[in-house]
Amino acid sequence: MDCKLCEQPAEGFGSLVVLGRHHAEYRRCRSCGYVFVADPHWLQEAYARAISGLDTGIVTRHLWLADASAALLRFSLRNVGPALDYGGGTGLFVRLMRDRGFDFHWRDRYSPSLLAIGFEAPPAQRFDLVTCFEVIERLPDPMAGFADLAALAPTMLVSTELLPEPAPRPGDWWYYAAETGHHIGFFTRAALAVVGERLGLRVSSNGRNLHVLSPETVSEPLLRWLRKPRRAALLGRLARGRARAHADSALLLARLRAQQSPDPSQ
Numbered sequence: 001m002d003c004k005l006c007e008q009p010a011e012g013f014g015s016l017v018v019l020g021r022h023h024a025e026y027r028r029c030r031s032c033g034y035v036f037v038a039d040p041h042w043l044q045e046a047y048a049r050a051i052s053g054l055d056t057g058i059v060t061r062h063l064w065l066a067d068a069s070a071a072l073l074r075f076s077l078r079n080v081g082p083a084l085d086y087g088g089g090t091g092l093f094v095r096l097m098r099d100r101g102f103d104f105h106w107r108d109r110y111s112p113s114l115l116a117i118g119f120e121a122p123p124a125q126r127f128d129l130v131t132c133f134e135v136i137e138r139l140p141d142p143m144a145g146f147a148d149l150a151a152l153a154p155t156m157l158v159s160t161e162l163l164p165e166p167a168p169r170p171g172d173w174w175y176y177a178a179e180t181g182h183h184i185g186f187f188t189r190a191a192l193a194v195v196g197e198r199l200g201l202r203v204s205s206n207g208r209n210l211h212v213l214s215p216e217t218v219s220e221p222l223l224r225w226l227r228k229p230r231r232a233a234l235l236g237r238l239a240r241g242r243a244r245a246h247a248d249s250a251l252l253l254a255r256l257r258a259q260q261s262p263d264p265s266q
Helices: 058-075 090-100 142-152 189-199 218-225 227-237 245-260
Strands: 010-018 024-030 036-037 083-086 104-107 129-135 156-159 202-205 210-214
Touching: 058 090, 058 129, 058 156, 058 210, 058 227, 083 090, 083 210, 090 104, 104 202, 129 142, 142 156, 142 189, 189 202, 189 210, 202 218
Parallel strands: 083 104, 083 129, 129 156
Antiparallel strands: 010 024, 024 036, 156 210, 202 210
């Protein structure tokens, strides 16, 4: 089987039991180092629950991502208007970003919006930025997934854990997450570079878990500095704009009243 990113030969890399009963064969690209599951046939079962109960770090991670994203938007990715959080889960990140003054919207095909109700993205709308956190490692066809993101916005801010060097075998790294069955593709910096080259975008990374694909290079020293949550929180506070909570409430209330008003033509 060839690599799903660069189409170079991929060799067997190991196996795991996923979800306690499915056999998973992992392959590794000889060229870009991308590791992927050959046939993740259990995905429909895995996504019966979009968010794993084992993900106890979800709130802490979202707080860090909100601070880091705010800092990037103020000090590097400037002049960004409407933005989309793709695979937005409960809507926590969208609400955090709107409360920091940024015009974020939500989209997720697997999870209901609980905290970003009213800010669901229209199907055809294009944005200045798309964020995509803890999603790309779940894509059975990663290049098609990245192409979908590129069609939504010229700049992508994504999170995923890069494979350590040397690459650990399946079962020797926590991010394989065989218990949930969600993670099926694992990137190296070289693998992200392949994606960027095929899309005509430049890749900037903090070297671990936060990456930007955009027409212009983003400051990697800034990305690395934001890797620590305390640093991100410090710079994130400086980056905050006027919170949208009250304005959003007024907008949603006006929409609700318009829906509840009797039709004068009846």
